[in-house]
Amino acid sequence: MSIILYFPLKFAKHYLFDLSYQEILEFAWRPDSCESHSGEPKLKCSCKYGMIEPDDKNYKITKDGYLHWKHQLVGKVVLIEKPSFFTTGEILTGGYMKIIDSETGDICYYDSVI
DSSP states (O other), X not given: OHHHHHHHHHHHHHHHSOOOXXXXXXXXXXXXXXXXXXXXXXXXXXXOOOOBOTTOTTEXXXXXXXXXXXXXXXXXXXXXXXXXXXXXXXXXXXXXXXXEETTTOOEEEEEEEX
């Protein structure tokens, strides 16, 4: 009985409420592009962290939205578009976020993937 109610409630919560920072880590994210803190596109990204996988326990996000990797501050997470639970067979799930690098101020963009 609880399984029957769990998934519909999880979907409703996902679409009716904003994601918490910890829920962002329930999705896989791949690097997309980056730009300097002044807004210019960069060919060489300062984003030294590749894929962010849901099962990677090295990543943590604080309640204030700061991403840490193995106790090292990476930067500030800003969710631009929430990922979707439903896809049309594509690898992308529609989510988009940026991480503002704490050292350089560069902005790293990430797509959510399945």
